[in-house]
Amino acid sequence: MKELTRDDLDDVARGAAILGTGGGGDPYIGRLLAAQAVREHGPVPLVALAEVPDDAVVLPVAMLGAPTVMVEKLPTAEQIGLAASTLAGYLGKELTHIACAEAGGVNSLIPVLAAAQLGLPLVDADGMGRAFPELQMVLPTLYGIRATPMAYADEKGNRGILDTVDNHWAERLVRSAAIDMGCSSAISSFAMSGAQARESMVPGTLSLCAELGALVRETKSVAAVVERLRGRILFSGKVTDVARRTVTGFARGEARLSGMDSDTGGELLLRFQNEHLIAERDGVVLASVPDLICTLDRETGEAVTTEGLRYGQRLTVIAAPADPRWHSEEGVALAGPRYFGYDIDPVGVPA
Amino acid sequence: MKELTRDDLDDVARGAAILGTGGGGDPYIGRLLAAQAVREHGPVPLVALAEVPDDAVVLPVAMLGAPTVMVEKLPTAEQIGLAASTLAGYLGKELTHIACAEAGGVNSLIPVLAAAQLGLPLVDADGMGRAFPELQMVLPTLYGIRATPMAYADEKGNRGILDTVDNHWAERLVRSAAIDMGCSSAISSFAMSGAQARESMVPGTLSLCAELGALVRETKSVAAVVERLRGRILFSGKVTDVARRTVTGFARGEARLSGMDSDTGGELLLRFQNEHLIAERDGVVLASVPDLICTLDRETGEAVTTEGLRYGQRLTVIAAPADPRWHSEEGVALAGPRYFGYDIDPVGVPA
Known part of the structure; x- marks a missing residue:
């Protein structure tokens, strides 16, 4: 296990933006948000996917919406915390790990913020190895892991929980909510056990982001x-x-x-x-x-x-x-x- | 206290459709749904608003959407039960009474169905004394009673919970969800105490519906x-x-x-x-x-x-x-x- 410090965040954001394939949010914004949280709460322990215990409760968090909106209407730490805490309350479970749903300038860094805020370790992995636009487009869907119960929240304090018959319905309903919220919403979705995470996620994404970021910075x-x-x-x-x-x-x-x-x-x-x-x-x-x-x-x-x-x-x-x-x-x-x-x-x- | 039997339902539906001012759903459909539930579970105790105890947990249930859709895509008993049980679970409270949000051919009868199904008494009252199209348009809003936490559900098994900063936001978010669900959704909203219900609701609506219905039938x-x-x-x-x-x-x-x-x-x-x-x-x-x-x-x-x-x-x-x-x-x-x-x-x- 290692940890993510403020000094690591630039490289992670830079590398994540590459894997974001044009999406996943602006690395500048992601870095600012994560840096603020790490300054307040200290470095975030980074746990290799292989080290996550079977019975861990792993919660991916992300921003969902149009990145064009997110550059003007910035996510807030409160709304991300609200999305995570709302789901934890609904599940009635103690969260043990935060994870990334996708790689991207914002969506690789929002989980750093959430982990710092909640005092939880972050899993060195993500749900796709890249960024995709829709909620259900993660490898866990291929393993039958449900997107719901999921929670979503805006910056005003509005929040919701969804429990749907499949992951496409979760996408459909949360997308409309995100549109109402101004085309941007914080979500916590695909809560899973450590065993499920090890099977379905892409290992090492945050380390790869840091490595790619350093490579670009240096070369x-x-x-x-x-x-x-x-x-x-x-x-x-x-x-x-x-x-x-x-x-x-x-x-x-x-x-x-x-x-x-x-x-x-x-x-x-x-x-x-x-x-x-x-x-x-x-x-x-x-x-x-x-x-x-x-x-x-x-x-x-x-x-x-x-x-x-x-x-x-x-x-x-x-x-x-x-x-x-x-x-x-x-x-x-x-x-x-x-x-x-x-x-x-x-x-x-x-x- | 009296009770609503199958024989009462025709008159209630007929009268409720008048107070529904063109909306609130088709009385034929409302009657069918309620009659089925009363046949299965027995008559529903009807409690005068003045007799509801202070600490009662009163839950209004209704269909939300476009009545033009509801005549083809009928509400199901399961989806109404799901909306009620989802909210009860989220609130962590034992429901004591079911209530009507509005008067209307469907929306005065859906609560009869819910009460029969859940084995709870129904309050002889409603939230407006008529029907209005939007969620926040109930007298409880004027008394500062919150529409949320609310739950909504479709006939497929999709459901959600909303917790919003005001009742207009609840309307906005649940309306989009209802549109996604096919312009029709079962909701449970404005959960309130007996004291709040007595202050904010319109007393005697179901009795008035029955009386109006009988009047039209006879004259x-x-x-x-x-x-x-x-x-x-x-x-x-x-x-x-x-x-x-x-x-x-x-x-x-x-x-x-x-x-x-x-x-x-x-x-x-x-x-x-x-x-x-x-x-x-x-x-x-x-x-x-x-x-x-x-x-x-x-x-x-x-x-x-x-x-x-x-x-x-x-x-x-x-x-x-x-x-x-x-x-x-x-x-x-x-x-x-x-x-x-x-x-x-x-x-x-x-x-």
Whole structure:
């Protein structure tokens, strides 16, 4: 067991934003929130997934909504605490561990805040190994773990609990609540035992985030990130157009990049729903969910989130393989291109 | 204390539909649901509001949504039981009494079903003395009684609990959930003590429903209803047009009636949102919320609900005074014409 100190948070946020594949929230905001909590409550013990006891009560916490909203309407420590405490009260169980639902600039750091606030250890893992836009899109769903009972809370003090017949219904109902709450809500969902967590989660995500963050800080190299993730470069170019709309509670849109290097002519089209879903070059799909598509600053290697995309940015777009379980039949049904309305098989990254 | 037997239910449903002012659900459906429950579990003890002990735990239950949907997607006994038991579990309290949130063909009978199922007495009262479309529009809101913690449930087994900062937020969040659930949801809300119930509710509503129902059954006379409610006849005519749309989870629309009697020429326009809100004759408002506007069959005196309005029906439209507390400044702010978007003072029924 080690611990997360304030000094670690920059790297974790930086690395998490890469795995966030454009979503998962702005690392700047995530870092501020977590830093404040660690300053107040001290460092957060980080527990390896393999060390979590069978009978642990593990609670993932996250922000749910449109990241475009979260950059203006910041999550508060109170609302995150409220989402966690409301669920703990409803379950009538003592929480023993906090966990990350997904990797992302905000959603890898919100659990640090929650763990610091509640005085609990944080599990070095997450539910997907990346970020996905919808609640049910976590590996625990593939293992039959229920999203509910779940709790959600806004910054005004409104809160709710859901108990649904399946995880899709949980997504549907909490999404509407999040829209009412201003397109952003703190959630605690997928409460599970330590045994379930060890089986269903992706181990080592926070350590990987810290490692990736340090790599970028030290090397400023896109190539180093690609190598570490065993991915590949899809395209390098300048953002020429971004169309973004907040629909059904998500930040949906497309971005176009025009090639800059001699070896990458033409145009790249990125389609996103909070996270990047598809990368197409001149009509040919180069990569798709469930694999990771990440937009990195060409000069610094820093991730650029979908809500941060702007005309004129020089980006390198990379793809990296998702956790292999996402490529199972059930995984592709849950978060493959067809679920998002694209009638294609997944286009993966050759391992 | 007396009790409600199967024989009483027809009259209660018939009378409740009149007080429902076009909303509150179809009396036929309400009667079927309650009759089934009374057949299975026996008659329901009916307790006068004045006899409810101070420390009673009184739980109003109701259906929330668009009545146009509820005529096709019937409420189930299970979902109503689920809404009640979910809230009781969350409150950690033993329920002692069931109550009606509003008067209406379904919403006066659903509590009979719940009381029969749970083996609890029913309070002879309701929260408004009529039906209104939104959750917070009950007299208990005027007394500072909170709508939450509340529970809601659908027929599939999905359920939720809300705990909000005010009753308007409860309406907003439960309305979205009801829309997701198919525009119809069972709710249990405004749990209160016996002392609070005695102060804030309208006494004798179920007895009045039974009395009105018997009156209509025996006399088939609109005039008798008008006299009993100390109301007046606004118009008598034939339905010439009905425009109905399910928007934001409500049945909204307008109905036009063309005068049939020598004394009621011209045209009457009824504007409704589940319930009738405004009655206008040739551009002049004859009556408005918070007073009751009821559409009755000219020949039989039976209430016609807004979802039951059809071309060619011969109706008499009557108005009747609401509980005087609805005419207070706070009452008018909560459910007067301006709340519904009509920039007029309430047009009442001279007492």
